[in-house]
Amino acid sequence: MQRSAILLTLLVSGSVANPSALAAPESLPIHVRDFLSEHCVDCHDRAEQKGKVMLDFDKIDFSSPTSARLLEQVHRVLEKGEMPPKKKARPPHTQSQSLLAWLDTTLTSKVPPHTVTLRRLNRTEYANTLLNVFGFPYVIPPGFPADTESHGFSNVAEALAVSPPLLDAYSEAATSIADQVFPQPAPPPPPSETVIIPPSQLSRSAAYGPSSLVVDNRMRLALRGVFSETSSFGAKVSGRYRVRFKASAFKPETEEPLILKVTNKEFTIPTEGVVEHELMVTLHPGQGVSFSYANSPNRSVDANAPHDNFREDTLARMKKHPRLLAAWLPLHEPVPGDPNGAIKLKTFEAKGFELLKKAVADAYHAEFEKPDLDLSTATEENARRVIDAMLVDKNPTSFGGLALHHYIVPWVWKYYSEGPGLDIHSVEIEGPIETVENPRYGKARGLQTRLFGMTASKMDPAKHLPGALHKMLSKLFRRPPTPEEAERYMALVRDHQSEGHSLEDALHLAIRTAMVAPQFLYRGGTEATLSPYDLASRLAYFLTLRPPDDALLAAAADGSLSQPATLRAQAERLLGEKTSQDFVESFVRQWLNTRLIPEIMPDPTLGPFTPNTQKALMLEPELLFAELLRENRPISDLIDPDFLHTHSSVGRQMYGLLEMPLSSVKTPFAMSRISIPRGGRNGGILGQAGVMMATANGVDTQPVLRGKWVLENVLGDPPPPPPESVPAITPDTRGSKTIRDLMAAHTQEESCARCHLKIDPLGFALENFDAIGQWRETYPVAGSKKQKNGPPVDASGLLPDGTPIRGVVDLKKYILSDLKPFSRCLTEKLFIYSTGRVPDYAERKQLHVVADNAAKQNAGLRDLLLQLVSSECFRNL
């Protein structure tokens, strides 16, 4: 481990690598030295360094970060009685107490803070900040370097590095934005010309199916809700253009005229004959002319569903190519107990949808290519059964839907061959008849006013420049510039102008400069505590992921923000804003790991998992947290609430809430809040499918990972990293060995047992949740995942303090019986998220006061958060 190597260098007296950088090591008090040599050095001497901890020294450099970490570690294990180990002699209570007292004083007073406090804006904060400053979204381009996570969060200062590619990306963003504030002047307009666009160049298609097709040298429109654009024409300059076109109806269904919408004007096309029309349009660079069939009876969405004649068309195709059908048949099996002989696609053992698709396709191909494929099975009756099977389940992520998808998507053609449709015969575009101003110049003037208070053209540099730069820098730096900064930026602009550049270019440069300046890219303070402006930024990015708004900046300006009451009131105000939703989402997804859900590919044999399931699973903990925050409900409701938010089909499937209504594909997505009895298995972060899924892998559960997750994120007692060279245990319920048998090894080996006695029972308590968070009483039958009635799940265990638990319900009870650890854990997570760093010893003590009070009163989540904000450590650097 790297850390211990540094420890040695820094702690062994006299062997400091760079003495000038560090204060001189100090001698340890005699009672400390005696304690260490009597009770610790046996194992933690220079030779053995058990657990990579070395305590054999008599001088220590308090200014070194590693010293602080080591002393904290000693304090922690001694206080909890984890060290010295049980089989060794217990140190007398008074001696332990005196060492603890010394450690406490030392860590509180002598050890300076050692964490990075300069905090670069992370990707989300950066994008939000640009949106806030400039008022339009900057799309982060592909290749923009990603942020590194630390302590489970993506906004921790230490991990947010600046690298050359990132600075390049920042420069690029700055130039692109400055170009929008000060666009280059438009080139002189080209002479007007007439372009004749052949029908083949009128059809622009993408995504699923076309929006128009060229048939018989005409561009045909058939669907409502989509439009087709000229694909080979784009205006060169902003201007007015004359469009002439010829159109006719194709196989109209009724006498009613068809409505053709050209860009933004509607034309009536009679059911018979070709008509010619003309209109004037305003086009900007790159824009073409669009056409749509506004009153088509067929909607574009229908094109992606099986159309009316799907059955007949597929039947005809299968009759024409019997091999197509004969190869599908062996992939089917009878629906058990169906007297009508219905069939369904066989279940394929595959982990993940992509693999499943491949498995199905591979099997189909294999059948198709069999030289001895039995074509006599390709009867009309069988064709009908296969088509029925396809139509049973249209969900594209299911087996039937899979087959359907392969058949349907190409069949949009039908709408274009059967009509009704609109045919465009020819299009002529003439122009520019006259030029108009490109809208980007108007937008640019707006941006200049937003940023500088006025447009550059109205600016008298001698008079307005200081104010204009002050405004711009205040926006970008999230505080007014210092007089020195203001002067330097004035000089930057003036110098650039005196080199012969325009005022516009000089301001363009000022924007580009400020956007790569440390004052813009970093937040954090330069003094012992945060300045009011830094505090405003901390609070704003914490609760809204955005820079401080005007009210916060005003409170910073008049100094009132430094008073805990004002800070608290501002926090309360921000929590009432809509933007606080971003905080809830960002914090909850990172704290509970639910951000991982979209990356997990659920095993389809476990049960249905649709895009709606995924959405609901991610929303559940967020809605819980948001409600607690909004209503100031007690923090114990995070563990055992009397309500839950879920989607009805998720509620039925995951939680067995069969009283929830059945929803169909057509029901719009909605989350419902329902009341549940307390003390049950459902509800709370330990009862939510999304949380359970995020702590598994979509295929099977690993009790160790879940147990570790609970220790880290619920109980705040993270275990040290596992020893090297021990393979992870994957449960294999197919064989005779159960996961419990396998993990019994953990408790036999003493070195494993130290941590695993803590980890494993927590993980086992959650074994009733399968890999997608569904409740289960039994494991699948060995060798066949389809059959779920295998060995029963045994979720019982013995917690380290001797409390026996039978499963998640008891685990929740256990956490509620002493809320302190959970409250401390949550408080510390919120602290790390809000300040971007791990608390040091002294701060942790303050946080414990906040958390312990909250636990004692079972405080509301909102109160806990506001207590944190008003605590002294929130204002530390």
Added chain:
Amino acid sequence: MNSSLDRRRFLGAAGSLLALPMLESFAPKLRAAAQTARARRLVCVGAYLGLHTPALYPKSTGADYEITPTLRPLQDLRSEFTLFSGLDHRAGGGHGNWPNYLCGKKIGDISLDQRVAAVIGDATRFPSLVLSAGGGGVQSMCYMKGNVALPALDRPSTVYQKLFASAADRSRAEYLLKSGKSALDFVTQDARILQKSVTAVDRDKLEEYFTSVREVEKRIGKQLSRISEVVPSVDYVLPSADPVAPNLMIECESVLYDLMALALQTDSSRVISLAIPGGSQVFTVDGKMLRQGYHALSHHGNDPEKIEELIEVDRENMRCLAGFLKKLQSTRDAEGKPLLDTTLVMFGTGMGDASRHSNEDLPTIVAGGGLKHGRHLAFSRTSPENDQRLLGDLFITMQRQLGIEATSFSGASRSLDDLLV
């Protein structure tokens, strides 16, 4: 490898104005390597949906293989290329895995083109060009060191503009570079002021910032020193509008091939990649509108009607490729030799069978570059263990042909030198 060179390359490909890349003097050692090279240029074309192999692979192997329906457009060129069947990266399946084509087993490992550009790229104005035939949202297939995906240029007019920028554009680019450099000087001062008032730990943290500024300044300096480099003038006429509509993809592909040939001919770049997306757009082939979208055709489910149309699209891709190869054949390099003789052109894919999303058996065509051509080389996973070749083995040989020491590529270490050199 020098990281500043790397970054420059990245930006060159990203097409940023700030980063308009220019020539720089190159390390003599690498230049020497390039001089011993038998090939000087590399072009990698990647088709998202691959090629329908039953219509591509001949039944027989070796030099006397029969021309298949898909190969027909390449008929006249058969002595100039090699067709490989049975090679792949032994990587996982799925659409998502397509971009591993040039990376090997793992998406995000430095891709073949960028490995090559890292060595020979700096001899030209653009260390590498990363292109895509129109948009289509296909994930990038080119990655530089550090898992950085390179965005592709997908508009012919942008590519043209980048390659043969007008004087006005170049003077604006020069202005942005120069003033960008002074912006960095300025913020360095800011950072120094800040550094004085922060804690020791934060002072160390700020070093990242100073290092980054220095590196970016260095790159800008190099670009500025090349800004006066003569931009070749060409008389190529672009289509009046960019064929970026998805259904004009093949047209876009063909224009981009023209521009690629120009870039090679004018020695503007020696490493080019071109991605061919595969959305659901409906193509017109020989004036006939296909009945189904490209992507839908690829999921043919063995339906003969769909397969027939899919082959038509594949053949269009081969027709474009043939046009490009012929252009390189008829263009002479400084020594009067056909450009194709010293240019390695690969057409391949990360998708072996799009119908099944299978990433096994990736069809690959390699032309030119002084390799021994004219055969269909078939490989098999069932051959004895010590003779199983991977696509990475071909990549090793290609790199060596380009004068680059290469002994392994993503698990491959055997090369195909015995067959191709």
